[in-house]
Each structure stands twice: as structure tokens, then as C-alpha cells.
Amino acid sequence: MVEYTKPLPRQEDPELTQPFWDAAKRHELMIPRCARCDSYFWYPRAACPSCLREDWEWASVSGKARLHTFTIVRQPSNPAFEPDVPYVYAVVQLDEGVRMISTLVDCEVPDDVAVDMPLEAVFDDVTDDWTLVKFRPA
Amino acid sequence: MSARGKAAIAGFYEIPTEKELPGRSTYSVLAEVARGAITDAGLRAEDIDGLIGQETLNSMTLAEVLGLKPRYTASMTVHGASGASSIATATAAITAGLADYVLCIFGESRQRSSSRAIAVAAAQRTGGPGNRGSEWEAPFGPVIAANGGYGLMKQRHMFEFGTTQEQFAKMAVDERTNALENPNAVWKGQPITIQDVLDSRFTNEPLHLLESVMPCSGAAAVVVTSAERARAMPHPPVYVLGIGGPATTHDTIWQEDEITTTPTAMTAPAALRMAEYNINDMQFAEFYDCYTILAMVCLEDAGFCEKGEIGAFYDSTDTTYSGEFPVNTDGGQISAGQPGGNAGGFRHVVEATRQVMGRAESRQVEKSDLCMVNG
Numbered sequence: 001m002v003e004y005t006k007p008l009p010r011q012e013d014p015e016l017t018q019p020f021w022d023a024a025k026r027h028e029l030m031i032p033r034c035a036r037c038d039s040y041f042w043y044p045r046a047a048c049p050s051c052l053r054e055d056w057e058w059a060s061v062s063g064k065a066r067l068h069t070f071t072i073v074r075q076p077s078n079p080a081f082e083p084d085v086p087y088v089y090a091v092v093q094l095d096e097g098v099r100m101i102s103t104l105v106d107c108e109v110p111d112d113v114a115v116d117m118p119l120e121a122v123f124d125d126v127t128d129d130w131t132l133v134k135f136r137p138a
Numbered sequence: 139m140s141a142r143g144k145a146a147i148a149g150f151y152e153i154p155t156e157k158e159l160p161g162r163s164t165y166s167v168l169a170e171v172a173r174g175a176i177t178d179a180g181l182r183a184e185d186i187d188g189l190i191g192q193e194t195l196n197s198m199t200l201a202e203v204l205g206l207k208p209r210y211t212a213s214m215t216v217h218g219a220s221g222a223s224s225i226a227t228a229t230a231a232i233t234a235g236l237a238d239y240v241l242c243i244f245g246e247s248r249q250r251s252s253s254r255a256i257a258v259a260a261a262q263r264t265g266g267p268g269n270r271g272s273e274w275e276a277p278f279g280p281v282i283a284a285n286g287g288y289g290l291m292k293q294r295h296m297f298e299f300g301t302t303q304e305q306f307a308k309m310a311v312d313e314r315t316n317a318l319e320n321p322n323a324v325w326k327g328q329p330i331t332i333q334d335v336l337d338s339r340f341t342n343e344p345l346h347l348l349e350s351v352m353p354c355s356g357a358a359a360v361v362v363t364s365a366e367r368a369r370a371m372p373h374p375p376v377y378v379l380g381i382g383g384p385a386t387t388h389d390t391i392w393q394e395d396e397i398t399t400t401p402t403a404m405t406a407p408a409a410l411r412m413a414e415y416n417i418n419d420m421q422f423a424e425f426y427d428c429y430t431i432l433a434m435v436c437l438e439d440a441g442f443c444e445k446g447e448i449g450a451f452y453d454s455t456d457t458t459y460s461g462e463f464p465v466n467t468d469g470g471q472i473s474a475g476q477p478g479g480n481a482g483g484f485r486h487v488v489e490a491t492r493q494v495m496g497r498a499e500s501r502q503v504e505k506s507d508l509c510m511v512n513g
């Protein structure tokens with residue numbers, strides 16, 4: 001396996017966010033959901049940003065999404081991304097309403113990229129330990 | 139109790155913005171503008187009893203280095219909005235009787251290459267404590283500094299409202315026209331056209347290089363005092379009639395509820411209510427412009443046009459210093475430069491002060507009584 005040189009996720013609070021990464025490794029997308037106020041949110045944080053309660057749960061979601069907005073990168077800050085240029089740095093809105101940062105795969109950049117295009121999650125096992133959630137045209 | 143008209147800016151000092159200031163330290167440029175602003179206000183250093191400074195240098199260190207003994211002190215921590223926020227905070231402190239003469243001071247002497255070097259180092263760092271960015275953004279290859287976030291904002295604005303690259307470029311060109319009359323501007327003497335902006339490379343599509351700021355070195359300071367005291371000082375007082383903020387909803391741009399709406403939608407109405415004026419009473423504007431997209435969205439959110447109509451506004455409005463509605467009359471940060479230590483955002487305060495005092499020389503606007511400043 002070719003050595004993976006791009007940054008892997010560095011967690012601020014592994015106890016808090018590990019369930020997301022464990023799910024991704026199983027090729028499942030899980031995001032925080034607050035049952036008390038019936039709201040999803042992203043990114044995971046100590047308390048639900050809608051009602052400040054800390055007893056939120058992880059919810060499995062479909063991975064269906066739309067491209068909320070994006071920027072095309074030709075000069076990445078990190079040289080490890082040079083082989084990928086031009087690539088898409090995206091804000092993806094899941095059908096559940098939350099928005100996350102990701103990138104697009106399986107599409108021509110920039111010709112096939114447009115705001116609001118339907119997407120679906122794909123799971124990229126970049127190393128034995130880490131799986132990144134990316135998106136492709138649906 | 140409203141702070142309307144209770145405080146005023148009584149003096150200012152700005153050094154030219156440069157790509158680099160070789161041989162000078164940040165403390166050196168801050169000392170120069172502190173002296174300059176205090177002198178401009180007709181005061182002595184021992185008169186200063188309030189001190190408000192930048193995010194990167196806490197106000198205790200600043201007081202020690204400058205030899206000041208403020209009884210009220212604060213550091214602004216709202217990134218680019220820190221400069222404008224210092225005036226809101228100084229006004230509140232003066233109105234509450236916490237200080238009589240507040241020095242608001244921002245600046246930095248930095249190495250020209252430092253921002254890219256810092257970004258590359260941060261992007262490559264593999265150890266140390268994680269944070270929101272290192273976990274949820276870095277694995278996907280973000281671009282340098284704020285370029286990424288504002289590229290996202292601009293793309294969405296173009297999608298929602300049909301704003302065109304030519305309309306963004308028009309703002310950059312108007313600002314450059316203003317900068318040609320500003321001896322303190324880093325891009326003085328270098329006119330540009332709309333085609334030049336469109337032909338400049340994408341830092342990250344859809345953002346062009348010529349509609350983005352360049353991190354620079356520079357510094358500025360102002361003295362804020364009570365309106366009553368200001369009336370007895372050498373320059374015409376620049377009254378603070380209304381303030382809104384410092385307000386915020388987010389730290390990283392993609393966490394905004396609507397990426398094309400800024401907290402200016404909260405602060406501008408609040409400021410106008412306090413000032414007892416309507417948006418259409420404003421004669422010119424000095425608006426934070428790290429990128430054309432941010433200034434243009436904030437102008438919309440303030441109400442200078444309907445939401446989404448800022449492109450058409452720029453098509454039909456001459457925003458140069460001699461135009462019908464001047465914006466960023468010193469060239470703004472895009473054309474005058476973005477000095478570090480939050481001095482980029484502070485330049486809008488300094489330029490508003492200069493214009494209202496009638497000291498803007500060849501770029502003096504015709505009607506200079508009422509200005510809205512946005513951080």
C-alpha cells in the first residue's frame with residue numbers, strides 16, 4: 001500500500017468523536033442528533049447547539065446530500081494534495097439538514113461540479129485505521 | 139441608557155502600509171502610532187487611561203511595552219472585526235465612566251512570507267492537540283488562510299443571486315481607484331481594470347487574486363474620549379452616534395446558518411436605531427473587505443440594497459471617493475493592504491475618522507458627515 005501522506009484527522013476530544021470514525025470504518029455515516037429537541041447537528045460537540053443539553057445521541061443517516069457550495073483548489077496549503085489538483089473543497093448539506101466539509105470523487109473538476117447537485121456519501125479507507133467520508137454525484 | 143453621541147474620536151495616526159517594514163518590530167510600529175495618535179489629539183501619554191488592543195497581543199503586555207497605566211483595558215478577539223469593535227467597546231467604557239481617554243491601537247511588523255509559511259506548517263502538522271479544523275477540515279485539503287471560506291461564500295452568492303465575476307471585479311477596481319489617491323496604500327500608483335481582475339489567477343476558484351487582500355505590515359491608533367472633552371480638543375470631534383456589536387454567530391464560515399448572510403444583518407440595524415438615522419442617510423461607508431465578496435455581502439446585510447442585489451448596485455453605482463456613494467475611500471484592505479494585528483480592519487475606522495474630520499486631502503468625499511463603518 002502506498003504511504004498516505006495527507007493529514008489524517010487529529011481529534012480534539014477522541015472520546016467524544018470516536019463513534020463517528022468507528023462508524024465510518026464500517027462504511028456507515030453517523031451524526032449527532034439531539035432527541036430532546038429533535039435536531040441534528042454537525043460537527044460533534046459537547047452539547048447540542050440548539051438546546052445545550054449534553055445527552056445527545058449518534059444517529060445513522062442515509063448519506064444522501066446536496067452540494068451546498070464549493071471552491072476549486074489548485075494551490076493547496078499542504079503539498080501532499082498537489083497530485084489531486086484541481087480538486088473540490090466542498091460544503092455538503094445532508095438531507096437531514098446539517099452541513100459538513102468534504103470533497104467530491106468520481107466527477108470531472110470543474111466541468112461536472114455545480115451547486116445544488118445531488119450527492120451520496122462514499123467511504124474512502126485511506127489507511128488501515130482511518131476512513132474518510134467523501135461524496136460522489138448521485 | 140443609549141451611548142448615542144456620548145463619545146468621539148479625537149485624534150488618529152497611521153503609518154503607511156507596506157509589504158514589509160525591514161528592521162522594525164511590532165512594538166516599534168505600535169509605539170510610533172501610539173505617540174502619533176496621542177499627539178494628534180493634543181494629549182500626553184499620561185492622559186491615556188484606557189487601552190484597547192489586538193487579538194494577538196494582550197492588552198497587559200501592550201500597556202507594559204508602551205509604558206501606559208490604563209484603568210480600563212481590553213483585547214478585542216473578533217478577528218477582522220476587532221478594529222471596529224474597539225470603538226464600540228471604547229464608547230461603552232467612556233459612557234460608563236470607566237475611562238476618559240481610550241487609546242485603540244492595532245498593528246504588526248511581519249515577514250512577508252510568514253502567512254504562507256504558517257499555513258503550510260499548520261497544514262502539515264501531524265502532532266500536537268487537535269481542534270475542529272484538524273479533525274473535520276484538514277483531511278480534505280483546505281486552502282490557505284481565509285481564502286477557502288470566502289471562496290465558499292462567493293460561490294453560493296453567485297448561485298443564489300446570479301452575482302457575476304464582473305460585478306465583483308467592479309468593486310476591486312473602484313477600491314483601487316481610491317487607493318491611487320492614498321499615499322499610505324500598498325498598491326498606490328498601480329491602476330487596474332476589470333479585465334485585470336478577471337485575468338488574475340484564481341487563488342481558489344471562484345476567488346481571483348486581485349479581489350483578495352495581501353497580508354502586510356503597518357499600524358494605526360486613535361484616541362476616543364467623551365464628546366464633551368472632544369469639543370475642547372484640536373480637531374473636529376468624530377461622534378460615535380450608534381453602535382451594534384461586537385456581534386458574532388460563528389468562528390468558521392461554513393458554520394454560519396446561511397453562508398451568504400453575515401452578522402452585519404444584526405449590527406447595522408442596531409447601530410442605526412441608536413443613531414436615529416436611516417440607512418439612506420449614510421453618505422459613505424467604510425466596510426471590512428478581506429475579499430470583495432465579504433464587503434459586498436455586508437453592504438447588502440446593512441441594507442444599502444435589497445438582499446442579493448449588490449451586484450446590480452455595483453453595476454450602477456460609482457463607489458469611488460468622487461462617486462455618488464463612496465465605499466472604502468482609502469482603497470480598503472484589498473488595495474491599501476491588510477496590516478497584521480487586526481490593523482487591516484482598523485483601517486476602516488481610521489479612514490472614516492480622516493474623512494469626517496475633513497483631512498482626506500485629494501480623496502476627501504464631498505459629503506462627509508455620516509459614515510457607516512463595518513468590521
